[in-house]
Amino acid sequence: MKAAVLRSGKFNIENIDKPQLKDKKGAIVKVIGCGLCGSDIVKLKTGMAKDGSVLGHEVVGEIVEVNTDTKFKTGDIVAMGHHVPCFNCLYCFSGHYSMCRHFKTTNIFPGGFAEFIYVSEEHLNNTVFYVSEHLTEIEASFLEPLACCIRAVKRAGLEQNSKNLIIGLGSVGILMGQASKAFGNEVFGCDLIKERVMLSEDLGFDKSFISDNESILTEMKNYAPIGFDNVFLTAGASSGLDFAVKAARDGANIVVFSSVKDNNGFKNNDIYYRELTVMGSYSPSPMDLEDSMNLISSGKVDVNGLSVVYNLENLNEALNDTISNKIMKAYIKL
Ligand SMILES: [Zn+2]
Ligand SMILES: [Zn+2]
Numbered sequence: 001m002k003a004a005v006l007r008s009g010k011f012n013i014e015n016i017d018k019p020q021l022k023d024k025k026g027a028i029v030k031v032i033g034c035g036l037c038g039s040d041i042v043k044l045k046t047g048m049a050k051d052g053s054v055l056g057h058e059v060v061g062e063i064v065e066v067n068t069d070t071k072f073k074t075g076d077i078v079a080m081g082h083h084v085p086c087f088n089c090l091y092c093f094s095g096h097y098s099m100c101r102h103f104k105t106t107n108i109f110p111g112g113f114a115e116f117i118y119v120s121e122e123h124l125n126n127t128v129f130y131v132s133e134h135l136t137e138i139e140a141s142f143l144e145p146l147a148c149c150i151r152a153v154k155r156a157g158l159e160q161n162s163k164n165l166i167i168g169l170g171s172v173g174i175l176m177g178q179a180s181k182a183f184g185n186e187v188f189g190c191d192l193i194k195e196r197v198m199l200s201e202d203l204g205f206d207k208s209f210i211s212d213n214e215s216i217l218t219e220m221k222n223y224a225p226i227g228f229d230n231v232f233l234t235a236g237a238s239s240g241l242d243f244a245v246k247a248a249r250d251g252a253n254i255v256v257f258s259s260v261k262d263n264n265g266f267k268n269n270d271i272y273y274r275e276l277t278v279m280g281s282y283s284p285s286p287m288d289l290e291d292s293m294n295l296i297s298s299g300k301v302d303v304n305g306l307s308v309v310y311n312l313e314n315l316n317e318a319l320n321d322t323i324s325n326k327i328m329k330a331y332i333k334l
Contacts, residue, residue, distance in 0.1 A: 003114035011315040019118035025068040026120040029061035034112030036330040056112025057082040079143040081127035097285035147284035147292035149179040156230040160184040165228040168235025169196040171329035307331040
């Protein structure tokens with residue numbers, strides 16, 4: 001089968017073995033399409049992903065073979081999360097499902113940028129969801145990334161009417177804002193790119209600001225006089241945390257949701273004197289995936305206009321267009 005295999009920091013289209021069920025429990029899914037995630041780009045650029053591996057985890061596909069007792073049958077269109085927690089360890093008991101050691105070892109095989117994938121029995125039982133007929137394949141491909149944002153919003157706490165600021169209005173920032181809105185908060189955003197600021201307001205943000213530098217803090221005061229209750233960092237810029245600390249009110253939560261090249265020090269005194277809570281949020285639990293499918297299905301989150309469609313053969317172009325901010329999000333059609 002055809003797959004995009006990682007070779008020296010680039011995708012190479014190769015013929016590899018199709019995954020087989022044989023006596024393994026689980027299903028074979030024919031991939032319809034797969035979103036290109038920011039984390040795929042980080043893995044590829046930093047060498048975290050090994051040569052020869054197949055990336056891609058925001059999969060929409062059709063079940064073509066089943067070998068287990070499951071509610072799914074051949075012909076079903078599904079979307080999925082790629083890691084499954086054990087529900088029975090210290091991390092799972094404390095709600096940190098994505099820190100579960102089992103979670104980190106489970107995956108779909110070989111990866112979404114391939115014609116077929118193997119999905120295990122425990123995936124089918126926990127992280128695979130039907131795509132209802134009224135959803136498009138692209139809408140369904142947002143199941144996993146939106147679930148990551150839902151987890152971040154829950155981590156910050158679900159008090160209603162909080163004033164939330166999203167720093168960075170790429171596709172993840174927009175999803176974060178919409179997730180935050182769906183849970184009853186007032187949502188603000190900022191980004192350097194004017195079109196993204198305008199798009200965020202079209203998609204339901206209460207107010208977004210151009211620029212992420214300090215001059216904008218004065219204008220933000222008109223909307224959040226004492227600062228924001230929750231600040232979400234999705235931009236991946238090394239100045240992000242510093243800006244988040246300034247935009248936050250005393251006692252606020254800051255949710256770190258992106259990796260940066262250079263770690264930016266530790267705001268010891270701000271965190272201490274101002275009782276800030278700085279937390280990370282990484283990957284979703286099965287319950288976040290379920291919430292995500294509900295928000296997409298009910299139309300409470302609108303992902304239309306975020307993705308540009310590419311073929312597998314153009315995956316390197318999709319990668320470059322995403323890195324250069326030419327597009328917000330790539331959906332790779334198999
Ligand atoms: Zn992802
Ligand atoms: Zn666990």
